Amino acid sequence: MTHGSTLEFRVEPGGRLEGRCRVPGDKSISHRAIMLGALAEGTTEVSGFLEGEDCLATLKAFRAMGVRIDGPEAGRVTIHGVGLQGLKAPGAPLDLGNSGTSMRLMAGLLAGQPFDTVLTGDASLSRRPMGRVTEPLSRMGARIDTGPEGRPPLTIRGGQALEGIDYEMPMASAQVKSSVLLAGLHARGRTCVTEPAPTRDHTERMLTGFGYDVACHHGRVCLQGGGRLRAAAIDVPADISSAAFFLVGASIAPGSELTLAHVGVNPTRTGIIDILQLMGADIRLENPREVGGEPVADLVVRAAPLKGIRIPEALVPLAIDEFPALFVAAACAEGETVLTGAEELRVKESDRIQVMADGLAACGIQARPTPDGIVIQGGRLQGGVVHSHGDHRIAMSFAMAALRAQGSIRIQDCANVNTSFPGFAALAGGAGLNIHVKEEGV
Ligand SMILES: O=C(O)C1=C[C@@H](OP(=O)(O)O)[C@@H](O)[C@H](O)C1
Numbered sequence: 001m002t003h004g005s006t007l008e009f010r011v012e013p014g015g016r017l018e019g020r021c022r023v024p025g026d027k028s029i030s031h032r033a034i035m036l037g038a039l040a041e042g043t044t045e046v047s048g049f050l051e052g053e054d055c056l057a058t059l060k061a062f063r064a065m066g067v068r069i070d071g072p073e074a075g076r077v078t079i080h081g082v083g084l085q086g087l088k089a090p091g092a093p094l095d096l097g098n099s100g101t102s103m104r105l106m107a108g109l110l111a112g113q114p115f116d117t118v119l120t121g122d123a124s125l126s127r128r129p130m131g132r133v134t135e136p137l138s139r140m141g142a143r144i145d146t147g148p149e150g151r152p153p154l155t156i157r158g159g160q161a162l163e164g165i166d167y168e169m170p171m172a173s174a175q176v177k178s179s180v181l182l183a184g185l186h187a188r189g190r191t192c193v194t195e196p197a198p199t200r201d202h203t204e205r206m207l208t209g210f211g212y213d214v215a216c217h218h219g220r221v222c223l224q225g226g227g228r229l230r231a232a233a234i235d236v237p238a239d240i241s242s243a244a245f246f247l248v249g250a251s252i253a254p255g256s257e258l259t260l261a262h263v264g265v266n267p268t269r270t271g272i273i274d275i276l277q278l279m280g281a282d283i284r285l286e287n288p289r290e291v292g293g294e295p296v297a298d299l300v301v302r303a304a305p306l307k308g309i310r311i312p313e314a315l316v317p318l319a320i321d322e323f324p325a326l327f328v329a330a331a332c333a334e335g336e337t338v339l340t341g342a343e344e345l346r347v348k349e350s351d352r353i354q355v356m357a358d359g360l361a362a363c364g365i366q367a368r369p370t371p372d373g374i375v376i377q378g379g380r381l382q383g384g385v386v387h388s389h390g391d392h393r394i395a396m397s398f399a400m401a402a403l404r405a406q407g408s409i410r411i412q413d414c415a416n417v418n419t420s421f422p423g424f425a426a427l428a429g430g431a432g433l434n435i436h437v438k439e440e441g442v
């Protein structure tokens with residue numbers, strides 16, 4: 001998708017989801033594969049890599065720092081690692097597009113380099129808070145200038161000697177945890193991060209897979225700076241955050257039965273399954289296995305009547321990107337669903353609480369935003385026109401809502417679906433969603 005053009009989805013009401021499909025590779029794992037592969041000694045072969053714009057932005061950034069990377073071709077990427085000291089100064093600012101993960105993790109990874117780097121992003125990323133990473137990194141000795149109120153761009157001043165810290169994270173964020181740990185690779189001494197609640201642990205798992213010693217005990221992760229990473233093969237599972245749209249779609253559309261193949265079911269990511277099951281969903285995990293240090297399974301989902309629930313706060317970080325889809329499930333459930341403890345949703349690619357509330361209201365559903373969550377009254381979804389605010393997860397969630405709507409749902413500003421889920425419309429269409437994509441003028 002070229003910058004400046006927009007896509008509109010028009011989804012006709014009704015239908016059901018059937019068959020078997022495999023959604024694209026996990027975004028979090030794909031980012032980390034490029035980063036750790038680049039810093040490793042030796043050649044890292046990746047399969048199942050997500051060829052979405054966010055991960056491609058990470059890939060290009062490392063190429064710009066002198067790392068030879070072949071591919072991606074059909075999900076295969078070969079990274080010729082340069083070692084922890086081998087990155088080169090990029091010739092220009094690194095544009096990370098829409099990707100918060102790239103910017104926050106790379107801020108940590110680049111804080112201890114001998115050269116300066118400037119990290120920039122698109123309009124959405126430029127509104128997102130970066131103080132949450134620059135603050136602990138500066139405690140380690142990093143020098144990072146931000147835009148007003150700690151927003152991007154980030155100018156990272158190289159040549160600083162970093163010291164390990166013991167950091168108590170104020171919010172449950174895997175990006176902050178990972179940023180500090182990646183800085184810790186270049187720091188003197190030990191770096192520890194304590195999280196207030198469990199968050200996705202792909203960084204810890206992959207560091208371990210690359211032969212780095214990482215100690216994890218009771219929500220505290222520690223590593224010693226100055227070690228080495230050894231290249232390893234990485235098989236990226238399908239992204240449970242992308243599977244989430246199909247789990248919701250098949251749950252709400254009567255007659256659906258769908259198998260989602262080879263989905264990553266790391267316990268720090270499966271909150272979507274737990275929450276849907278609490279609502280009454282029929283989801284089974286089949287053929288559980290472990291692939292490259294990450295648990296994987298096939299997910300079989302059948303339509304089932306859903307009921308509104310109070311979502312347990314402990315599940316919030318384990319389903320953080322799935323709430324737009326879960327709000328659609330709540331709109332189709334009987335009774336009220338209450339979410340609290342989810343203020344982080346307001347600082348994603350869009351304010352996901354407000355934007356979802358507006359979109360649900362446009363489809364005739366009562367949804368009352370609160371500072372840290374939302375209250376949704378299940379009801380009859382009408383057709384309507386919804387604005388995604390350039391947020392991929394909002395767009396795909398409302399596309400699935402059409403399965404239960406009375407009229408067609410038009411979703412504006414959908415080009416950003418390509419950041420995390422290239423081929424969404426074709427895959428969803430193949431499974432039974434009646435979706436049409438219209439490109440709108442530049
Ligand atoms: O570490 C990661 O790969 C991610 C962590 C989460 O962000 P936070 O750390 O801000 O919760 C999530 O929303 C994002 O999509 C990916």
Ligand SMILES: C=C(OP(=O)(O)O)C(=O)O
Nearest residue numbers: 098099100101321348349
């Ligand atoms: C929040 C997300 O990603 P990021 O923070 O990497 O932009 C997301 O994909 O939902």
